[in-house]
Amino acid sequence: MTPDWQEGGFGLYIHWPFCEAKCPYCDFNSHVAASIDQSAWRTAYLSEIARAAAETPGRTLRSVFFGGGTPSLMQPETVAEILQAVRKAWPVANDIEITLEANPSSVEAGRFAGFRDAGVSRISMGVQALNADDLRRLGRLHSVEEARKAFEIARSCFERVSFDLIYARQDQTLADWRSELMEALSWGSDHLSLYQLTIEPGTAFGARHKAGGLKGLPDEDLSADLYEVTQEICYHAGLPAYEISNHAADMAQSRHNLIYWRGGDYVGIGPGAHGRLTLEGQRLATETYLAPQKWIEAVSTRGIGESDRVIITPTEQAEEYLMMSLRLAEGSDLRRFTRLMGQPIDRTRVNELEDLALVELKDDRLAATQAGRPVLNGILRSLLA
Amino acid sequence: MTDLNRIRNFSIVAHIDHGKSTLADRLIQLTGTVAERDMQDQILDAMDIERERGITIKANTVRIEYPAQDGETYILNLIDTPGHVDFAYEVSRSMQAVEGSLLVVDASQGVEAQTLANVYQAIDADHEIVPVLNKVDLPAAEPERVKEQIEDVIGIEAHNAVQISAKTGLGIPDVLEAIVTRLPAPKGDPNAPLKAMLVDSYYDSYLGVVVLIRVIDGKIKKGDQIRMMKTGGRYGIDKLGVFRPKMQDIAELGPGEIGFLTASIKQVRDTRVGDTITHDKHPTPNPLPGFKPSQPVVFCGLFPVDANDFEDMRDAIEKLALNDASFSSEMETSAALGFGFRCGFLGLLHLEVIRDRLEREYDIDLITTAPSVIYHVHMRDGTMMELHNPADMPDMTHVDRIEEPRIKATILVPDEYLGDVLKLCQDRRGIQMDLTYAGSRAMVVYDLPLNEVVFDFYDRLKSVTKGYASFDYQMIGYREDALVKMQILVNDEPVDALSMMVHRDRAEGRGRAMCEKLKELIPRHMFKIPIQAAIGGRVIARETLSAMRKDVTAKCYGGDATRKRKLLDKQKAGKKKMRQFGKVEIPQSAFISALKMDS
Ligand SMILES: Nc1nc2c(ncn2[C@@H]2O[C@H](COP(=O)(O)OP(=O)(O)OP(=O)(O)O)[C@@H](O)[C@H]2O)c(=O)[nH]1
Ligand SMILES: C[S@@+](CC[C@H](N)C(=O)[O-])C[C@H]1O[C@@H](n2cnc3c(N)ncnc32)[C@H](O)[C@@H]1O
Ligand code: SF4
Ligand SMILES: [Mg+2]
Numbered sequence: 007m008t009p010d011w012q013e014g015g016f017g018l019y020i021h022w023p024f025c026e027a028k029c030p031y032c033d034f035n036s037h038v039a040a041s042i043d044q045s046a047w048r049t050a051y052l053s054e055i056a057r058a059a060a061e062t063p064g065r066t067l068r069s070v071f072f073g074g075g076t077p078s079l080m081q082p083e084t085v086a087e088i089l090q091a092v093r094k095a096w097p098v099a100n101d102i103e104i105t106l107e108a109n110p111s112s113v114e115a116g117r118f119a120g121f122r123d124a125g126v127s128r129i130s131m132g133v134q135a136l137n138a139d140d141l142r143r144l145g146r147l148h149s150v151e152e153a154r155k156a157f158e159i160a161r162s163c164f165e166r167v168s169f170d171l172i173y174a175r176q177d178q179t180l181a182d183w184r185s186e187l188m189e190a191l192s193w194g195s196d197h198l199s200l201y202q203l204t205i206e207p208g209t210a211f212g213a214r215h216k217a218g219g220l221k222g223l224p225d226e227d228l229s230a231d232l233y234e235v236t237q238e239i240c241y242h243a244g245l246p247a248y249e250i251s252n253h254a255a256d257m258a259q260s261r262h263n264l265i266y267w268r269g270g271d272y273v274g275i276g277p278g279a280h281g282r283l284t285l286e287g288q289r290l291a292t293e294t295y296l297a298p299q300k301w302i303e304a305v306s307t308r309g310i311g312e313s314d315r316v317i318i319t320p321t322e323q324a325e326e327y328l329m330m331s332l333r334l335a336e337g338s339d340l341r342r343f344t345r346l347m348g349q350p351i352d353r354t355r356v357n358e359l360e361d362l363a364l365v366e367l368k369d370d371r372l373a374a375t376q377a378g379r380p381v382l383n384g385i386l387r388s389l390l391a
Numbered sequence: 392m393t394d395l396n397r398i399r400n401f402s403i404v405a406h407i408d409h410g411k412s413t414l415a416d417r418l419i420q421l422t423g424t425v426a427e428r429d430m431q432d433q434i435l436d437a438m439d440i441e442r443e444r445g446i447t448i449k450a451n452t453v454r455i456e457y458p459a460q461d462g463e464t465y466i467l468n469l470i471d472t473p474g475h476v477d478f479a480y481e482v483s484r485s486m487q488a489v490e491g492s493l494l495v496v497d498a499s500q501g502v503e504a505q506t507l508a509n510v511y512q513a514i515d516a517d518h519e520i521v522p523v524l525n526k527v528d529l530p531a532a533e534p535e536r537v538k539e540q541i542e543d544v545i546g547i548e549a550h551n552a553v554q555i556s557a558k559t560g561l562g563i564p565d566v567l568e569a570i571v572t573r574l575p576a577p578k579g580d581p582n583a584p585l586k587a588m589l590v591d592s593y594y595d596s597y598l599g600v601v602v603l604i605r606v607i608d609g610k611i612k613k614g615d616q617i618r619m620m621k622t623g624g625r626y627g628i629d630k631l632g633v634f635r636p637k638m639q640d641i642a643e644l645g646p647g648e649i650g651f652l653t654a655s656i657k658q659v660r661d662t663r664v665g666d667t668i669t670h671d672k673h674p675t676p677n678p679l680p681g682f683k684p685s686q687p688v689v690f691c692g693l694f695p696v697d698a699n700d701f702e703d704m705r706d707a708i709e710k711l712a713l714n715d716a717s718f719s720s721e722m723e724t725s726a727a728l729g730f731g732f733r734c735g736f737l738g739l740l741h742l743e744v745i746r747d748r749l750e751r752e753y754d755i756d757l758i759t760t761a762p763s764v765i766y767h768v769h770m771r772d773g774t775m776m777e778l779h780n781p782a783d784m785p786d787m788t789h790v791d792r793i794e795e796p797r798i799k800a801t802i803l804v805p806d807e808y809l810g811d812v813l814k815l816c817q818d819r820r821g822i823q824m825d826l827t828y829a830g831s832r833a834m835v836v837y838d839l840p841l842n843e844v845v846f847d848f849y850d851r852l853k854s855v856t857k858g859y860a861s862f863d864y865q866m867i868g869y870r871e872d873a874l875v876k877m878q879i880l881v882n883d884e885p886v887d888a889l890s891m892m893v894h895r896d897r898a899e900g901r902g903r904a905m906c907e908k909l910k911e912l913i914p915r916h917m918f919k920i921p922i923q924a925a926i927g928g929r930v931i932a933r934e935t936l937s938a939m940r941k942d943v944t945a946k947c948y949g950g951d952a953t954r955k956r957k958l959l960d961k962q963k964a965g966k967k968k969m970r971q972f973g974k975v976e977i978p979q980s981a982f983i984s985a986l987k988m989d990s
Pocket of ligand 1: 405406407408409410411412413414433445446447448472473474475525526527528529555556557558559
């Protein structure tokens with residue numbers, strides 16, 4: 007029997023932890039540094055790639071994802087060297103997808119050609135908002151104009167360009183968002199990530215919110231309405247949601263992210279990167295040191311950036327699989343769930359949810375319906391908790 | 392043994408917060424009973440909960456020595472009493488042990504409801520009363536006006552009231568002189584057979600049960616064989632002493648003296664306050680009449696949130712009951728809440744205090760059900776059942792009539808809020824008994840059903856009068872009324888823990904308020920949930936909690952898988968804090984909040 011992870015494939019995630027400035031909503035592992043010794047970082051990444059490859063020899067790599075932080079702040083030469091090493095380390099798929107997250111400022115746009123020459127095939131750009139006031143409130147350093155220009159440059163360099171927007175912002179009405187989204191669609195990208203603003207603890211927004219500030223955020227009903235129109239508009243524009251917050255035209259889905267949602271294996275390299283590896287029949291969760299300095303030190307002195315490696319039990323794996331795969335429009339393969347869990351899913355719960363039209367069950371595939379997706383956490387609670 | 396003429400026994404009584412405990416501090420301090428470095432504010436309020444809330448719950452006794460201006464040194468036994476109405480019985484039994492009272496009145500506030508209640512009790516107990524005007528240091532103090540008020544409203548002499556500030560110490564020597572010169576010495580016959588009053592008892596983890604006594608006649612010594620005349624218990628005295636306020640051994644106590652004894656008594660329940668203690672061999676021929684025991688008037692169910700805590704809870708309740716004879720408990724099972732206890736309390740503050748102690752000292756999370764009073768349910772077959780729990784209400788077809796406890800409530804309120812107070816009492820099915828004026832304050836007396844008072848009457852009164860009203864009550868008996876049992880149904884399932892007895896005319900309003908409140912307190916589910924109030928089979932109020940519309944994590948990538956899974960584990964644990972009613976989960980906190988009606 008083929009190991010479970012192969013149903014999802016195998017990818018590589020590389021975390022670049024630096025940004026120009028910290029955005030107030032962001033809880034990613036991102037830091038602002040006065041200066042960055044790019045060659046030291048390059049050396050560390052190369053060392054980690056070699057280490058990871060030694061554990062997973064011969065696996066076909068389907069994707070590489072440079073995430074951050076702001077990986078568009080990396081030197082194109084760094085990216086090039088990393089990708090060369092990657093191609094030496096693993097056999098790669100013919101249609102390997104190599105994505106790099108970019109901020110839409112002019113400086114970074116200037117490096118796009120270099121990234122393309124290094125082997126990057128896809129750009130995911132953090133545009134976040136299409137009006138000046140909201141960009142300012144989100145603490146973004148770029149203007150709408152700059153974003154638009156960066157997007158056009160990216161399009162001239164790469165076949166595939168996606169961008170991110172954050173909605174459900176302070177004081178944003180349904181009408182505001184509807185027109186902003188229409189405008190975003192007019193840019194003509196075949197992939198959009200549309201995230202409702204989440205107030206994360208430990209961020210500037212989190213603190214302000216806790217102190218009673220940050221007024222005008224949508225209530226549950228408005229937030230549901232915003233989500234609903236997003237689905238509707240994108241669907242009619244030919245970019246249906248293939249995941250809770252991700253929309254794409256046919257064949258334009260992010261293959262790398264699909265590995266996560268389909269329960270594949272992935273190597274995680276760089277500060278705070280997580281990985282999932284199935285080795286000798288055991289599924290492992292790996293974690294690396296969060297602090298950039300700590301990570302780079304660990305790599306250079308001990309030859310490994312990993313801080314933790316724990317076994318995920320088959321039950322946990324089954325739960326994780328359901329949690330991730332139900333985010334997808336294609337849903338979950340319940341045979342896989344049953345194999346991992348050692349027992350089938352609770353049918354009475356499934357039937358209850360079916361009766362409420364929140365899930366659909368067809369040929370052992372369980373998927374959240376249009377109505378179910380906005381309450382997926384509730385669905386998961388009733389199926390698993 | 393102390394010469395009777397050199398003893399003075401008195402209680403310090405007042406409305407809540409008028410400064411009784413602070414006055415006790417000054418008396419203790421000025422007589423050097425406690426070393427200066429050991430002194431602290433409200434030194435007698437030793438329990439955590441007293442210190443935290445700044446109120447006295449338990450009466451406390453201290454023996455102090457005072458060298459008076461007449462050259463004699465006197466033994467003074469003071470009893471500091473609680474002001475809150477829930478603990479009124481502590482005041483009344485303390486008064487039985489002494490001959491006089493210091494009536495403390497806050498000179499900036501004047502006479503309040505408990506001032507009156509306490510004075511009447513003191514008069515009933517034949518006490519000599521010395522009025523003391525406290526807090527004269529405050530700019531708002533109006534001692535002259537308050538003196539007049541005392542004379543007008545209470546009808547006792549007040550021209551020679553002692554004016555003091557317990558805070559600054561002003562006037563304290565005058566209080567001491569007044570105690571000696573104006574309060575009577577106790578009477579008693581040292582040669583008669585022992586007759587002592589059992590004033591109070593409490594459990595001490597080192598000493599076992601400690602009994603507070605007042606000797607009336609005869610003498611008592613360590614080693615004596617004593618008998619409790621009501622309970623029949625016979626004991627040998629292990630330890631005899633006085634409170635200063637720390638325990639201090641003493642060889643002998645004679646007539647007029649107050650002190651404590653220990654005698655290998657296991658439980659507070661083995662003692663009865665008001666009992667007569669005598670020598671086993673030479674008992675007194677005329678025992679004391681005894682006190683009316685304090686009866687719990689408010690009942691509610693207490694259930695552990697986590698069913699695994701039940702055994703711990705049983706232990707904790709037993710321990711608390713050891714120390715508090717006015718708290719009752721018996722095991723109860725509820726379809727919804729599992730195993731717990733039906734507990735009886737003196738009032739809502741008492742309930743809160745006990746619940747607090749269980750939660751904090753014993754670390755048990757509790758669900759509290761709707762407080763209820765004792766109804767007398769008269770059945771068609773002529774029998775009568777005492778209903779402590781609405782869940783036990785028999786089928787109405789077998790019921791002839793239901794009687795409920797009524798109280799006489801006395802409320803003092805500044806003129807400008809009188810209208811609001813009358814409206815509140817009227818709304819609560821009150822019957823006006825009296826309305827008089829005392830200066831710029833009105834004194835309203837109402838006959839009210841206790842069940843309308845136990846919920847939130849006091850909170851409402853405070854809020855409509857901005858805290859300027861004071862309130863006191865006493866039980867006056869049972870009366871029939873149109874009472875019905877109201878059930879709450881969540882998603883068509885009755886939730887027994889939320890059923891309550893209400894007056895038919897008030898049922899709809901109560902039901903609506905309850906449904907609205909629950910709608911806020913129950914989290915949205917995947918489906919819509921009807922919340923209904925019903926009497927018998929008839930729905931009288933209804934709300935619908937709409938289905939959850941949005942609960943999904945926006946971003947979930949490789950790094951978030953672990954986080955998501957941990958969240959799930961937390962949710963699994965969180966489920967334990969929920970109670971399942973059919974398909975609906977109700978957080979335990981909802982039970983407590985639902986019953987706090989603030990509308
Ligand atoms: N300004 C001023 N404040 C005082 C005086 N006496 C007491 N207080 C304050 O009044 C508050 C209540 O004092 P307590 O002595 O606890 O009152 P109590 O009558 O024992 O209260 P309960 O036992 O709860 O009925 C405290 O904050 C005291 O500090 C006084 O003479 N002047
Ligand atoms: C690692 S960040 C993007 C990379 C890049 N540094 C940028 O900001 O353009 C990934 C995306 O997550 C989204 N995001 C980050 N924090 C978020 C939050 N609190 N709520 C919603 N979306 C958020 C943003 O859209 C962001 O573009
Ligand atoms: S949103 Fe992007 S640019 Fe802003 S702090 Fe996060 S990773 Fe950095
Ligand atoms: Mg006090």
